[in-house]
Structure formats: structure tokens, C-alpha cells
Amino acid sequence: MKFPVHTSPYGALPNNVTRVMGEVLLALVPGIIALVYYFGPGVLINISLAVTTALVAEAGVLRLRHRPVRPALTDLSATVTAVLLAIALPPLTPWWMTILGVLFAIVMVKHLYGGLGYNPFNPAMAAYVLLLVSFPVDMTQWLPPEMLNEHPLNLAQTLTAILGGGLPDGLTWDTVTSATPLDAMREQLKMNKTISEIAQNPMWGDFGARGWEWVGNWFLVGGLFLLWRKIITWHIPFSMIAGLLLASGLFWLFDAESMPFPGFHLFSGGMILGAFFIATDPVTASTTPKGRLIYGFLIGVTVFIIRTWGGYPDAVAFAVLLMNMAAPTIDYYTRPRVFGAREEDHG
């Protein structure tokens, strides 16, 4: 009798890329629901726009590159990129900016470098930074959280705003939007206010900014789910948060009136999302266990440095991109000790 042959191992393999990406998307759901609850339906519109654009762009590029289209679309990697970018954008981002960002992420950052697995930079973060430096005003216009929002927009109004139809009568952009807490903290510190003065503002809640802190918590739930499912390891989130807390804590201890409490850093911006979902992007992160610890730690410290002294209020995207560049070097110098390595082989 004759049989087909192929190489070992044999059996139904337990992991696949679609499952990995699918679980990442699933883990994002609680955080997205929280975003919708606190900041209105804008994020959902952003996500739909972004995902559609990503899939069309991915298919288009693959066709041009004469690569099979279907496996790449079903691997869900483009979808994850799109969703991560959409979450990071302000809820009322104009439609064309979202599309521009996604196109940049998929076409330039991902495919010009060779496609899935070859891109040195995190596509979602590269696109976010591009939009941030090109359209700084639009990119910092967030909505106030639900409990502080006097003029919440419904779905139709949000859609009109995003698609360029303007705001409902009687409202202006200034009345509808507000700065992000990180931005607010920055501006007020610039005006030489002390932290205790700033904290009087109703925008601050239990751990960080109101609304934001709970979004962060729900992303944390998703992140823990990923840990439990072994989609990510603890190294990067842990060391990144440790890096941020250590750096901010050190300065806070010395000067609690001009340096925000470490918890503020953790729960006010994109830190939790960044630590569990963005810095852990396997393609662009460090892959050795020790390397991951260093990589995450450096991101955490960089986030603090940029937030405190840099030109932009939030810094997760910049910090991640910077460390993306360092990842290959970190990997090289943190190769694990091989089983049975002899003394003279160490190093």
C-alpha cells in the first residue's frame, strides 16, 4: 500500500495565527465596550472604517505583489492593526484621517517591508505617530468622559461629525471636545500649578482620570485574558509597567507637587492598552525572555521621559517605535543560555 509523505511532527497543531489574532480581538472587546460607554459610539465607527480599509488595502497590496490573498485576510493580522489604531484615535476623528492612517500602516509600514512578520515597526503605532505629527490639533481633541459630558452625541450625530457634516446646531467643537487628561495635566503643570491644585478638577478620579481609568481597567481584563490564554507572556507588560512606575515614582518621591502620582501615569493614557496589546505585538518586539524584560522596561521609562519632558502628551506610541528599533540588538545580546552550555561558552 502507498501513502502520502510529509515531515514531522504529525497531528492537529494546537496553534494558528488566526486563533492568536482572534483571541487578541476578543480580548479587546471589554475595553472597547468601556470606550463606547464613556466616550460614545465614535470608536465603533472608527473601528468599522479602519477594518474595512485595512482589508481592502491588504487585498490590494497582495494582489499587486502576486501573493495569495485569502490566507492573509483570514489571518486577522490586518484587522488587529486596524482595530488597535482605531482605538487609539479620538472618538470624533474625521473619516479621512482614519483611512489615511490605516493605509499608511498596511501599505507602507507592513507591506513595503515584506508583509506579515517582516515589518520592524508596529504598523498601528507608526500610523498613529504619523497622524499625530501631521494633524496635532485633531489628534488631541478627545471627548470628555460620559459623567462630565454635557452634550453627549448620539450615533447619528457622531456619524455626521466624523463624516464631515459638522456638529448639531448650537454646538461648537470647543464645547463638545476636551483635552485628554494627559494633555490637561501637561498644560496645567506648564502654568506652574501644583498637583494638588490640579487634582481639584472634576476630571480626576480614583486612580487616574475619570472614565479613562475604567477604560484602562477593562483593557487590563483583556490583557489578563491574553496572559491566561498564553497568547502573550508576562514579561513585557510587567516590565513596561514596572519601568513606568519606577521612573515616575522616583521623581514623585522627590517632588510630589510637580510630578504626578505614578498611578496617574498608569491609568490616564494608553499605558494599559500599550503594555498588554501594543508593546506585545510579537513581530516587532523582542523575543527572548530576558530581552522582553529589557524591552518592556525601556518602553516604560521612555514613556515617562517623553510624557514629562517631551513635546507630546502621550508617549506610548513613540516609546514603542523607538524600542522597535532596538529590538534586534536586544535580542542578539540576550540569547538564552543553551542547555548544557559550557563555562567558556557563556556570554
Next chain:
Amino acid sequence: MITKNPGQWDFHGGIHRPDCKSLSAGKYLGKVSLPDTLVLPLQQHIGAMAEPVVEVGDHVLKGQTIARVTEYIGAPIHAPTSGTITAIEERPVPHPSGLSAPCIILQTDGRDEWGELPEPLPYFDDLDPSLLRERIRWAGIVGLGGAAFPTSVKVNHGPDRPIQTLVINGAECEPYITCDDLLMREQADRIVEGIKVLLYVVDAEECLIGIEDNKPEAIAAMRKAVAESGLRDVQVVQVPTRYPMGGEKQLIKVLTGKEVPSNGIPSEVGVICVNVATAAAVTDAVMAGRPLLSRLVTVTGEGVNNPGNLEVPFGSFMSHVIEQAGGYSDKAYKLILGGPMMGFTLGDDELPVTKGSNCLLVASREEAPDPDKAMPCIRCGKCVEACPAQLLPQQLYWYARAKDFDKTQEYNLFDCIECGCCSWVCPSHIPLVQYYRFAKTETWALEKEKQQAEDARRRHEARVERLERLERERKARLRQKKEALEKKTASGGMDPKKAAVEAAMKRVAEKKARQAKTEKRSEESS
């Protein structure tokens, strides 16, 4: 020194997958009926190919050596039954790429008539260990766990490497395979006898028998046999079930806490590791003077009707063996030699069972689906977490694909034990191990080429050197001649004839003087 708390250590990585052993566990289907023809490959082991010592037409008896060892690392081959040699020729052998190799073809006569055997050595501990090693070598025993490394070489560790621990490998960590399990359950005494011999041969202080905890019957049987044997410092250690626990380096680490050095062998850390079935074969060779003629083979998978274990004479065709396990079921889709992690698929079942064949897995489509197309590596690091050798499989893959074989060596390619854990967990379904095998083969080929180039260079240099030397010598001779001539001219242009006469006279005078001396001496002595 005796290891304290053996089994308290752990190895990095590894995987859990359903062990699927219940299909065949504890089931013995008996001896395979003797086929009409046996095909015996000359290479059933690691090392040099055996050399036939019979000719076509010879009648041979059971147990007779039909091919002998030619080099230190090698093993002889014996006739598994009596019959006639009908051919010595190339035949397809079980090999991942379907190679053919030289085989001895034996037409069995059905009488199963034993030839002359060496005497049993029940009082082996009065003998020199080298005699026992000789016996093991004569018996053609190789590692029966699948690697087929000659056991006589393994137990000849040399005087500069004292052995502390003899590790007996009963882990049997590959899914589906149950032949070692069965052997331990049913013939624990035979294994323990072999352990006695091996302990004596390698002069070890203790013996640790490692068995995975998914084989409680085997553990109980072995414990009982050890207790009854009265052997001291022999311990059955229950180890957790995790693939590749049965990897030599992994089991040694878990039992003794020692790491076999990178690129090294266990005896460097005072350990020798032998499979349970190999130990049983040693018993036969020493206690009964019987060579290795057959082995237990697991025949399993959803593709056979009656999975179980069979005693199979070497050279029997797999088709014949599978028939005796109830034949193929409708689900038969792939034939795998060995386990699903490290085994390989065969394109055909008309191939002989050899010394290293521990399992014939006839897998259904669900058990061994066709591989998907591999996706790009997403650098997720799952392979790093799983690799028991603590390598960076994704980097190895990257460089192997780029054919950068210096880099693959730098990333310790040769410490890869080809266990397949990385491929198993890879979400991109990259056949990683295949790349490593490729890189290893290529590196060997390159080294060989380099070696040849080096040899050629040396030969060339030697030749140049020789020619130069000849030239130098020629020149030196010329110079001497010239100098001699010049001297003569310088010493006043003496007439050559006169010179010759003078020289002759001088010689005569010298001779006379010598004669006078000897005469004088003889006078003195008398």
C-alpha cells in the same frame, strides 16, 4: 555518591499533547509469524555499515552472524531465522526520503533452526568487563529506543570518565508508543537482569530508572522486580509526563540534575543512559548467549484494526506486521515509522522492520492531517518557550532559510535534538525541524568540502614544499661543487693527478696507523 531526591529537577520547555497510548497499551498480540523472506539492511544502526560474511546461496542458521562490524562504531547483523541467502543487493529501506541501501535477503526455510551460540555467562561478575562488552558487541545490540546507537560503544566510556549513574530510560514520552511500557509490565525481571550486567560493566555507583507517571503498571512492575532482585542503589523514579522527557539529555537532567554539555555526551558528566529494551537485550546476550534478532514493535493508530504490540524478527515487511495487527482499517491514511513527534512518514509498507523501528503508526486523516501552507514567522516566541535545548528556533529558522550556516552554528544548531516541539507550537505552522535537518546536512557537506579543500591545499603545499626542497638541494649540491672547484683553484691550481696520488698515499698511511693500533690492542688484551 548517590543522587539525592532523584527526579526533583526539571527541563525547560517541552509540550503536552494527548498521549493516545490507550489504543495499544498493555496489549501483546504475540510473535509475528515468520515471513517467507526477510530483508536485512546492512545499516540498521548509527555508524559504519556492516560487511556481509555470507554469500548468495549459503545456508544460514538462526543466530548466525551474516554481516560483521568493520569499524569501532558499528554493529553486526545476525540471521533472525534459518534459511538461504538469495541475494545481497540494494533494496528500499525505511528512510525519510525513500532511499535504497544494501541488504541481505534471506529466504526462510521454516525450520527456525538455531546455529551454534556462545556459552551463557551467568557468573558474569567473575569476568573482565571487556569480555562482556565484547559479548554485547557480538550480539549486535544497539539503542532500541529508536536512535540505534551501538550499545557496546556506549558502555565503553574509558577509564578517564568514571560513571556515577546508570540511567535506564523507561520514559517512553512519544505519544502512541507502548512497547517499552509493555516490556516493563511483562518482563521487568529481564530488564533488571540487564541492569545488573550493565552496572557491572560500566562500574556505576547507582542506577536510576525513569518512567513517566502515565505508566503506573510499568512503575509498579519495575519496583517489584527491583525489590526482588536485592539490588541496592537501584531506584525506580516516577517522572512527570511531558514530551520530550525521554530525550536522553532531558531525562538525565530530571533524574540527576546534571546537564550534558552542549555538543557533549552523557559520560562526560558521569552518566550513561540506556533504554529498557536495550537492557533486556543485554540480558539475552550475556545470560543466554543470544544475539539481537527481533524486537517489540507497537502497531497502532486509527488506521489498524487491532492495535497492539508484536514481537517482530528484523527484516519482516511492515505490511506483514500490520496484517497481524488486524490489517488496515478504512481510516488508514498515513504510515509513520516511530512516534508522531520524531517519526517520519513512509511512502510504502513493503519495507523491513529494523533494529530502530519501535512503532508503526497507521494514522487516520484526523490523526495526521496534511500540513497547511506555512505562514511567515510572526516572531511570537512560542518556539523559544517550547525548546528543551533552550535554543532560539525562530532565529535558527531565519538563518537556515537564508542559508547562513555560520550563523546557524553560532545559534547552536547542533544542540537541536530534533524533538519537534517548536514545529508543534508554531502558530504559523512552519516545518521548523525540516529546516534544521536541512541546515545540518548542508553544514556537514560544507565541512566535508572544506576538509577536502583543506586536504587538497595541504597536498599541494606539501608538493610545492617538496619541489622547493629538491630545488634547494640541487642548488646546494651545485654550490658545493662550485666551491670545491674554487678551493682547488685557490690552493694553487694543483695538478689533479698529483692531488689524487697524494690523497691515495695519505689513505694508505692512515690505514697503516689503524692496523698498528688494533694489533697493539689485541696484544694488550691477550
